[in-house]
Amino acid sequence: MTAPIRIAVTGAGGQIGYALIFRIASGGLFGPSQPVSLRLLEITPALPSLKGTLMELEDCAFPLLADVQATDQATTAFEGADWVILVGGLPRKEGMTRADLIRANGPIFTGQGKAINDAAGPNVRVLTVANPCNTNCLIAKSHAPNIPADRWFAMTRLDQNRAAAQLAEKAGVPVSEVTNVTIWGNHSDTQYPDYKNAKIGGAPATTVITDPTWFTEQYIPGVAKRGSAVIKARGASSAASAANAALDSVRSLSTPSKGDDWFSTGVVSDGSYGIPAGLIYSFPMISSDGGRWSIVPGLTIDDEARGRLDASAKELQAEREAVKDLLGP
Ligand code: NAX
Numbered sequence: 452m453t454a455p456i457r458i459a460v461t462g463a464g465g466q467i468g469y470a471l472i473f474r475i476a477s478g479g480l481f482g483p484s485q486p487v488s489l490r491l492l493e494i495t496p497a498l499p500s501l502k503g504t505l506m507e508l509e510d511c512a513f514p515l516l517a518d519v520q521a522t523d524q525a526t527t528a529f530e531g532a533d534w535v536i537l538v539g540g541l542p543r544k545e546g547m548t549r550a551d552l553i554r555a556n557g558p559i560f561t562g563q564g565k566a567i568n569d570a571a572g573p574n575v576r577v578l579t580v581a582n583p584c585n586t587n588c589l590i591a592k593s594h595a596p597n598i599p600a601d602r603w604f605a606m607t608r609l610d611q612n613r614a615a616a617q618l619a620e621k622a623g624v625p626v627s628e629v630t631n632v633t634i635w636g637n638h639s640d641t642q643y644p645d646y647k648n649a650k651i652g653g654a655p656a657t658t659v660i661t662d663p664t665w666f667t668e669q670y671i672p673g674v675a676k677r678g679s680a681v682i683k684a685r686g687a688s689s690a691a692s693a694a695n696a697a698l699d700s701v702r703s704l705s706t707p708s709k710g711d712d713w714f715s716t717g718v719v720s721d722g723s724y725g726i727p728a729g730l731i732y733s734f735p736m737i738s739s740d741g742g743r744w745s746i747v748p749g750l751t752i753d754d755e756a757r758g759r760l761d762a763s764a765k766e767l768q769a770e771r772e773a774v775k776d777l778l779g780p
Contacts, residue, residue: 455486455517457572459532461563462539462581463491463521464501466687470694471538476508476516480698481705489519492528492539525566532571536697537563537591540581542688549639553583553770557777560587564594564779576602576704576742580697584638585717585731586770592719592731593779601744604704605717607634607642607733609689609696613677614644617670618651622659628652633735633750634674634715635724636763637770642733643759644674648750704744708737713747724752724760730767 458475462468468491474480475487489508493501501521508519522528529535540556547555559581567577575598579588588605592598611634619626630653633645646666649656660666681689703714713735722728723746735747752760771778 453484453486455488456481456533457488457490457531459490459492459528459535459571461492461525461528461535461537464493464497464504465538466690467538467580467693467697469504470691471536471697472504472508473511474694474698476511476513476519478513478515480701483515486515486517488517490528490530490532491519491521492525493521493523494539495523498523525563526570529563529567529570529575532567532575534701535567535571535575535577536701537577537579537581537587538697540587543582549583550773553586553773556581556583556587557590557774560590561594561777561779564591567591568595568597571598574742576604576701578604578606578697578700578704579717580606580693582638583770585733585767586774588717588731589771590774590777590779596779600719603719603731604700605638605731605733606693606697606700607638607715607717608700608703609693610634610638610642610644610674610677610733611715612692612696612699614649614670614674617673617677618646618649618656618660621665621670622651622656624651629656630710630712631735632715633713634733635756635760636733637767638717638733639763639766640675641759641763641766642675643756643763644671645735645750645756646670647753647756648735703736704738705742707739713737718744718746721746723748724750725757726760726764727768730764730771732764732767 584605592603615629631650635643651659717731717733720726720732738744
């Protein structure tokens with residue numbers, strides 16, 4: 452029998468966690484022949500209700516779910532993990548600024564970074580979903596000196612999927628026609644959903660959607676503010692779409708990319724496109740065999756795009772400054 456892939460999910464009792472773990476257990480992440488083993492981390496007060504979720508998982512009788520364990524101990528959760536998906540954290544509350552959220556959630560990632568370093572499997576890869584995901588990823592990574600830099604990811608895939616959906620809607624085509632969508636930068640309002648390198652039906656998006664003001668006045672802010680629009684409509688933040696984006700991220704990073712399409716994820720900048728090295732910054736990426744990935748080189752960045760890329764890098768530098776006391780050596 453194929454050995455199970457072990458996936459640790461933090462914040463498993465939250466709304467994204469609830470949408471995520473059933474899909475992983477059903478084979479929605481690694482396919483219909485790959486067993487999975489789940490480790491679910493929650494804070495102690497959330498364990499009783501997580502027990503109910505475990506009962507539901509059991510009641511699904513998923514043939515691919517080799518085993519599942521819930522715990523409030525990070526080292527137990529991350530023991531031998533092949534993938535760690537960091538979802539657990541406080542959501543932004545009414546009246547909380549982004550700076551407040553950074554200070555509230557940052558400390559979680561010092562301990563979890565250390566626990567990943569001490570307990571995870573030799574090939575572990577880590578996807579940070581909890582916000583501010585780029586900076587939380589940076590904090591966790593800084594406490595895990597034994598885990599190579601190319602194993603750390605921050606999720607901007609929900610932004611990519613939102614961007615693709617909005618291009619498809621405007622062009623009146625199925626979303627499968629939209630390719631080469633990049634989210635540059637931070638998972639925040641400064642992100643740049645790059646429409647100049649995106650394609651619709653294989654042609655540049657700007658030759659299919661010919662009104663340039665739509666891109667700057669509706670598309671860019673529309674993608675960045677989609678999360679707020681969902682909260683307004685649903686009364687709760689995006690959950691199923693965020694879980695879906697986490698699965699898309701892990702899948703894209705685990706399977707070789709096809710054709711000339713790419714995907715976006717926050718990774719440790721190597722200085723590509725003039726972005727300061729060391730920041731967790733979202734780039735266009737492709738994967739190859741064995742879980743290797745690289746940043747797509749040579750895309751055209753005009754003056755307008757340059758300004759947007761730099762503004763997001765600047766914001767990330769300010770976030771890094773705001774948590775510098777939480778960063779490891
Ligand atoms: P919920 O509040 O529903 O769930 C969060 C869960 O994390 C709770 O069950 C809580 O008990 C748990 N938790 C808190 N501290 C923990 C710790 N130290 N260890 C383990 N678990 C802990 O929030 P949910 O809607 O599931 O969102 C989770 C995170 O995803 C939030 O930070 C949210 O801002 C972020 N998001 C990120 C997105 C992205 O695209 N990167 C989009 C969706 C979402 O907004």
